[in-house]
Amino acid sequence: MTVTDEALKTVELDQGAVGRLSRMDSLQNQSLAKGLRERESVRLALIQEALRRLDAGTYGVCTACGGPVAAERLFVFPESGACAHCGH
Numbered sequence: 001m002t003v004t005d006e007a008l009k010t011v012e013l014d015q016g017a018v019g020r021l022s023r024m025d026s027l028q029n030q031s032l033a034k035g036l037r038e039r040e041s042v043r044l045a046l047i048q049e050a051l052r053r054l055d056a057g058t059y060g061v062c063t064a065c066g067g068p069v070a071a072e073r074l075f076v077f078p079e080s081g082a083c084a085h086c087g088h
């Protein structure tokens with residue numbers, strides 16, 4: 001079997017391009033997954049915090065001003081610790 005220089009060059013270029021693309025892909029996936037993990041862990045921390053406040057009987061009390069947190073806000077953001085005024 002004869003492999004011409006031309007064919008070799010084409011194969012090399014193709015592999016290089018694919019390599020770069022998949023590297024970019026995996027970098028992108030990595031940072032996406034990292035962002036998701038960070039968001040999830042922040043949310044998890046908030047939920048654990050909310051559960052602690054449930055136990056302590058202070059759930060629904062704004063962590064910033066001590067005022068009541070509106071029920072509809074708790075319904076939409078059950079892990080929220082602050083009222084709409086101080087809210088995150």
Ligand SMILES: [Zn+2]
Nearest residue numbers: 062065083086
């Ligand atoms: Zn507040």
